[in-house]
Amino acid sequence: MCVEGLDDAEYELLKRCREVIGPDVLVSASMDLHGNVSRELAHQTDLITCYRTAPHVDVAETKERACRNLLYLINRRKNDEAFRPYKAWVPLPVLLPGEQTSTRDEPAAHIYGEVPAVEAVEGVIDAAIWVGYAWADEPRNRAVVVVTGWDKRAVSDGAEKLARTFWDAHKDFKFVAPTGTFAECLDAALRSDKRPYFISDSGDNPTAGGSGDVTWGLTQLLARPEFKDESGPIVIYASVPGPAAVEKAVEAGVGATITVTAGAEVDDIHAGPLTMTGRVHAIKHGDRHASTEVVLQVGSVYAILTKLRKPYHLERDFTELSLTPRSADIVIVKIGYLEPELYDMAKDWMLGLTPGGVDQDLVRLGHRRILRPMWPFDREFKEPDLTSRIIDMSNESLA
Structure with missing residues (x-):
């Protein structure tokens, strides 16, 4: 959502929830892949996932995954095991509408096709790719990869792999129809x-x-x-x-x-x-x-x-x-x-x-506050930094 006066409405909502429930309560979030995940939002969640199809035919499956993973964390805590996973977060300088990123078509089909393989790696709980919300003008609006799990190296490598796959295809996105x-x-x-x-x-x-x-x-x-x-x-x-x-x-x-x-x-x-x-x-x-x-x-x-x-x-x-x-x-x-x-x-x-x-003609909307450079608003790029940022909820501050 986009709220006047707030640059990160979902983070603000979750922050206020945290003020009520405290830092120890586990939070699992499921989202639309057209949403935005700031570093702050990722930090306030224990688990965060999103749809893997557009059109969204996996809504129920995504909700189930978010709940199943939450129960998994709860059971680990009951067994006195480590229960707060790492999150590897990678922002990408790409902001496209859903009409250019449908998973029916390439390149989104093969990009999202990589997600299950990353999720299947030992030490990984979930992997997710957001394309971002193209019709708001906020610094957080961009594509993001988040991989969650127990193995810091595994989640980091998985997130960077998905981010690289996305970036390598950023010039190939086109509209889903004439x-x-x-x-x-x-x-x-x-x-x-x-x-x-x-x-x-x-x-x-x-x-x-x-x-x-x-x-x-x-x-x-x-x-x-x-x-x-x-x-x-x-x-x-x-x-x-x-x-x-x-x-x-x-x-x-x-x-x-x-x-x-x-x-x-x-x-x-x-x-x-x-x-x-x-x-x-x-x-x-x-x-x-x-x-x-x-x-x-x-x-x-x-x-x-x-x-x-x-x-x-x-x-x-x-x-x-x-x-x-x-x-x-x-x-x-x-x-x-x-x-x-x-x-x-x-x-x-x-x-x-x-x-x-x-x-759908994003450029004529006149974005002024998104981070630049950003594809497709800018066409000349230096290689972006696609290294993962490790976010550890067990730490009171951002890692």
Whole structure:
């Protein structure tokens, strides 16, 4: 997370927990690999691990590993054995979005493929690689390797091996799909005979930190002449929050034609609130993310409006709204890389380099506080220091 006034929110949270629970209580943390691990955060934890896949299909496995390793430490303490492991921490001058570091593709596939072998070494408990969070501007934002275990040499060697593998491939990272402007993505989708054709409106991905209420993409879509008539190509757009618009649609009911305004209540930098007239196609109550969802058909576009922002990752997210994404011509989602169900459903897709809080064009965001040099903001590098820093929680100060 990113909190105004704090440069390391997770460390601050754990530090305050430590003030309550004291230094002797064991702490195990599991994280998203897109998070940040400062040296201070690593010092305050006894065990720290993260996902090894992106998209994150190993969430449950990661939680289990964090718990299993914690129980292992607790049992060692019960048996009067040494129970506080070493952590080898290596920062890397690389800061990339998940859309360039998916483990479906190289080079992330082989980088993360090295993790189990390092973890299997005698004296090692866990090995983890974070790619960092690219859309915050803090000194801690960068890639990091942490290897935990009893053998100081083993954890140090393992961390340095993973860091070297990562750095040697830093120039090879690329986007997970063909990219283009929003207009270029729409043009490509219309030319293609592959259906459904997915487009990622990536600049406002709510699961990456976007507000979710940027109206720029839907505004551009509804302005296209190809979609003005109901007989045009069927497009599903997910989504724009608009509590007042949702309330009006609910009052009017399915089948009613209404004019509503939605979006840009949080992020109005790129486009203002969007007013549109359409027919209420569906209404759904009780969604755990959105609370209430409605579908408004405007021409051949089925725009999903929500009371609260919601990511659309599953086929049932659409079918429960009386939408059939498999038979649509184009499906546009505010997301980065496609989540597994969408990826399997898409016959082809493009990553739209659209504006928003999580713009994939990192350089144009204007980072000012990250440590430099940093790839890809800087292209000329001296060899970085990839030696491990040993952090020993049994020591009151940083080792």
